[in-house]
Amino acid sequence: MDFDLSEEQKLLKQSAHDFLSKECPRELVRRIEAGDEEFPPALWKKMAGLGWMGLVIPEEYGGSGGSFLDLVMLFEEIGYKICPGPLFSSVVFGSLPILMAGSREQKKEFLPGIARGEITVTMALTEPSASYDPSSIHVKATARGDEYTLSGTKLFVPYATGADYLLCVAKTGEKKRPEKCISIFIVKNKIPGITITSLTTLAGDRQCEVVFDDVTVANTGILGTRDKGWPIVEAILENASLVSCAEMIGGAQAVMDMSLQYARERTQFNRPIGSFQVIQNYFADMWTDINAARYLLHKAAWKISEGIDAGMDVAMAKSRTGEAYRRVTTLGHQIFGGIGFTKEHDMHLFHERSITGDLNLGQGAFHRERVARRLGL
Amino acid sequence: MNFDFTEEEKQFRQEVEDFAKTELPADWDEKALYWPAGYGTLPGLEKEFKEFHDELLLKLGRKGWLTIGWPEEYGGMNSMIKHAIFDDVMSYHRAPGGDVSNAIAGPTILLVGSDDLKKEWLPRIGRGELRFWLGYSEPNAGSDLASIKTRAVDNGDEFILNGQKIWSSGAHIADYAWVLAKTDPDAPRYAGETLMIVDNKSPGITIRPIENICGICSFNEVFFDDVRVPKKNIVGEVNKGFYCVMMALLYERLFVGIGAFRRVLDELVEFAKETEHNGQPLAKDPLTRDKLAAMAIEIEILYGFYWKTAWLMDKGQVPVLEASVLKLFGTELGRKLAGAAMEILGMYGQLKRGSKWAPLRGLVSLGYMDSVSGPIGAGTSEVQRGIIATRGLGLPRK
Numbered sequence: 185m186d187f188d189l190s191e192e193q194k195l196l197k198q199s200a201h202d203f204l205s206k207e208c209p210r211e212l213v214r215r216i217e218a219g220d221e222e223f224p225p226a227l228w229k230k231m232a233g234l235g236w237m238g239l240v241i242p243e244e245y246g247g248s249g250g251s252f253l254d255l256v257m258l259f260e261e262i263g264y265k266i267c268p269g270p271l272f273s274s275v276v277f278g279s280l281p282i283l284m285a286g287s288r289e290q291k292k293e294f295l296p297g298i299a300r301g302e303i304t305v306t307m308a309l310t311e312p313s314a315s316y317d318p319s320s321i322h323v324k325a326t327a328r329g330d331e332y333t334l335s336g337t338k339l340f341v342p343y344a345t346g347a348d349y350l351l352c353v354a355k356t357g358e359k360k361r362p363e364k365c366i367s368i369f370i371v372k373n374k375i376p377g378i379t380i381t382s383l384t385t386l387a388g389d390r391q392c393e394v395v396f397d398d399v400t401v402a403n404t405g406i407l408g409t410r411d412k413g414w415p416i417v418e419a420i421l422e423n424a425s426l427v428s429c430a431e432m433i434g435g436a437q438a439v440m441d442m443s444l445q446y447a448r449e450r451t452q453f454n455r456p457i458g459s460f461q462v463i464q465n466y467f468a469d470m471w472t473d474i475n476a477a478r479y480l481l482h483k484a485a486w487k488i489s490e491g492i493d494a495g496m497d498v499a500m501a502k503s504r505t506g507e508a509y510r511r512v513t514t515l516g517h518q519i520f521g522g523i524g525f526t527k528e529h530d531m532h533l534f535h536e537r538s539i540t541g542d543l544n545l546g547q548g549a550f551h552r553e554r555v556a557r558r559l560g561l
Numbered sequence: 562m563n564f565d566f567t568e569e570e571k572q573f574r575q576e577v578e579d580f581a582k583t584e585l586p587a588d589w590d591e592k593a594l595y596w597p598a599g600y601g602t603l604p605g606l607e608k609e610f611k612e613f614h615d616e617l618l619l620k621l622g623r624k625g626w627l628t629i630g631w632p633e634e635y636g637g638m639n640s641m642i643k644h645a646i647f648d649d650v651m652s653y654h655r656a657p658g659g660d661v662s663n664a665i666a667g668p669t670i671l672l673v674g675s676d677d678l679k680k681e682w683l684p685r686i687g688r689g690e691l692r693f694w695l696g697y698s699e700p701n702a703g704s705d706l707a708s709i710k711t712r713a714v715d716n717g718d719e720f721i722l723n724g725q726k727i728w729s730s731g732a733h734i735a736d737y738a739w740v741l742a743k744t745d746p747d748a749p750r751y752a753g754e755t756l757m758i759v760d761n762k763s764p765g766i767t768i769r770p771i772e773n774i775c776g777i778c779s780f781n782e783v784f785f786d787d788v789r790v791p792k793k794n795i796v797g798e799v800n801k802g803f804y805c806v807m808m809a810l811l812y813e814r815l816f817v818g819i820g821a822f823r824r825v826l827d828e829l830v831e832f833a834k835e836t837e838h839n840g841q842p843l844a845k846d847p848l849t850r851d852k853l854a855a856m857a858i859e860i861e862i863l864y865g866f867y868w869k870t871a872w873l874m875d876k877g878q879v880p881v882l883e884a885s886v887l888k889l890f891g892t893e894l895g896r897k898l899a900g901a902a903m904e905i906l907g908m909y910g911q912l913k914r915g916s917k918w919a920p921l922r923g924l925v926s927l928g929y930m931d932s933v934s935g936p937i938g939a940g941t942s943e944v945q946r947g948i949i950a951t952r953g954l955g956l957p958r959k
Contacts, residue, residue, distance in 0.1 A: 185563060185564065185565070185566065185642060185868055185872050186562055186563040186872075187562065187868075187869050187872055187873075188562065189562065190562075253562060444954060444956070447956065448956065448957065455957075455959055456957050458950075458956040458957055459956065459957040459958060459959050461943070461946075461947065463956075464946060464947060464949075464950030464951065464956050465943075465946045465950070467949070467950045467954055467956060468886075468889070468945070468946035468947075468949035468950050468953075468954075469946070471882070471886070471949060471953070471954065472886050472889070472890060472949075475865075475866075475886070476862040476865065476866075476890070479862060479865030479866070479869070480858075480861065480862065480865070482562055482564075483564045483865070486562050486563070486564050487564070497861075500857070500858045500861055503854075503858060504858055504862070549851060552850070552851050552854035552855055552858070553847075553850060553851070553854065555854035555857055555858060556850035556851070556853060556854040559826075559830055559853060559854065559857055560830060560834070561830060561833060561834070561844040561845075561849075561850050561853060561854075
């Protein structure tokens with residue numbers, strides 16, 4: 185057993201923390217969230233310079249060959265600083281599926297560009313049913329000679345407006361078991377037939393509706409093998425769930441740290457409110473909640489890094505983390521009192537992300553059902 | 562990071578597993594109804610099991626398994642992780658493992674005891690020859706341990722002990738008391754108490770068993786009436802007893818009966834699969850599935866805190882925060898698990914041990930009652946949260 189981070193991981197976390205403290209202040213987070221500004225290209229370039237987009241891409245494709253656990257460590261810091269932007273979607277919904285399923289040519293074509301930050305990719309997976317079940321995929325890919333045409337609507341597609349490519353998950357047949365006829369298409373964004381509409385969301389995080397209307401894709405655009413797309417989607421959902429957990433745990437840690445500082449300074453009844461047992465109890469529960477989730481996250485991420493099946497661990501982590509982040513944020517609000525209910529205070533930024541983080545990629549009950557199945561029920 | 566065990570640790574687990582299977586009586590599963598993280602159903606405290614437990618302790622002593630976490634020079638294996646593995650396996654079988662002797666008395670003597678004290682007591686504890694009970698709490702000193710009134714007065718080569726202890730788990734089946742007594746009533750708080758070993762057979766000791774709400778006599782009230790305690794039985798320095806107590810509390814907190822959580826979950830999953838409810842297996846009911854999954858997640862988290870605490874101890878750290886979280890989380894989980902188990906069993910949950918209709922041999926009805934004890938005994942949840950916030954996170958006391 186070893187609960188310690190490696191020296192490289194500590195360094196990665198520290199440098200990310202320092203970098204984001206300087207480059208991604210809360211004012212920037214607020215401007216982007218309000219839609220007053222898009223994610224600054226200069227900042228994106230600097231992040232690419234730090235190797236973040238290529239962290240888990242092997243060296244032969246222009247990355248640094250880090251582990252999935254390294255990625256999770258980085259995203260705890262991203263979450264701590266609630267840094268917005270397409271990093272999550274491009275790394276998790278772009279590079280990882282290409283790495284997992286892409287042909288050598290596809291890897292060579294896309295991965296170095298993603299690693300350099302020159303290409304951004306996202307995945308068009310969920311549809312208006314807002315479900316992660318293979319039966320919910322209705323976007324249809326119809327074969328016509330050497331081509332396919334894609335038709336249908338995708339919803340909650342992250343950062344679709346700015347992406348260069350979309351990985352569209354579509355049906356390539358009709359079978360009793362829908363997971364046996366799903367394929368992933370690499371589609372150049374903004375080609376004729378694609379209509380993108382931004383959704384107005386709680387955290388202003390650039391999720392979109394993407395409508396495909398007879399969009400033509402060459403059959404070389406299939407990622408990996410036709411009809412074999414669903415296992416890739418499943419694996420990506422596991423990875424994405426964990427990276428999302430990392431962001432949420434980072435955010436929850438930030439809430440606790442902010443609240444701790446406030447509870448030491450804020451005086452009522454001639455003593456710091458942090459000296460009241462009720463407030464102290466909140467902190468004991470926050471610490472417990474955060475570190476419970478962190479253990480599940482690290483264990484699951486470690487398993488993925490080691491190539492061990494982590495299905496149970498991922499489901500446990502996602503189910504527990506979303507709910508923990510919400511509880512921690514609610515307690516943080518209680519500690520900050522009235523000021524936390526104002527826009528000028530930062531608590532609302534975390535409150536929004538705690539609920540959207542819980543909702544996206546499967547809520548508590550969804551993942552508990554996955555745990556139940558793995559318990560043999 | 563690494564969440565796997567070494568080959569040696571895995572082998573050790575197998576060895577303990579084999580031991581439990583061969584040494585526990587064939588009908589042990591029927592008899593032992595220990596509820597995880599409860600203090601009222603520990604089989605080691607029941608008079609009925611005393612003979613068996615005495616023998617088991619000697620066997621464990623011969624294996625060297627009562628001193629796993631101790632340094633090698635005192636016959637230990639210097640590994641809290643292995644100690645934690647041992648307790649995981651034993652508690653899965655609801656078997657008594659260690660107790661106050663090797664979890665509190667031994668480690669405290671190792672930390673603060675004189676050479677003579679070490680020579681006299683450590684080998685006997687290691688061999689499993691004797692049992693201690695913990696003489697801390699009093700009628701007016703529960704969470705506020707510094708308020709104890711039991712008085713030890715200096716009388717040349719001995720102390721004369723007078724007073725009363727309560728919630729004394731296992732005093733009725735133990736050989737020695739591990740007593741905290743006031744030696745300087747005028748000293749400031751925490752500076753006038755002394756820790757001492759008292760022979761249970763000393764004249765002037767009266768032990769009155771108290772029946773807990775499970776119907777088991779697990780604890781007692783104990784009266785000291787001019788009991789003579791030789792000075793060589795003082796543990797650590799006179800008037801420094803409070804610190805000796807605090808130092809060893811960490812070790813006690815690893816004892817959450819962690820394997821028994823796993824066991825209850827396994828048994829409930831089996832129950833859900835085998836039980837028909839509304840024309841289908843209970844295992845297909847979404848609410849039941851959700852409850853069992855939620856419990857599986859909480860139990861996995863408890864293991865996280867458990868291994869991390871042991872790992873920190875092996876690194877030579879004093880995991881004040883983690884140990885308190887482990888105790889808090891484990892005992893509260895004991896209650897949650899009892900509630901979930903009752904809801905899954907439905908009306909059958911109320912059936913007690915002995916009823917032919919009782920699922921899980923009546924374990925759940927007993928466990929539901931015992932689950933009250935965990936968050937109260939050995940430092941209440943409120944005390945643990947206070948420790949986490951002040952000593953762990955540095956929040957001000959005033």
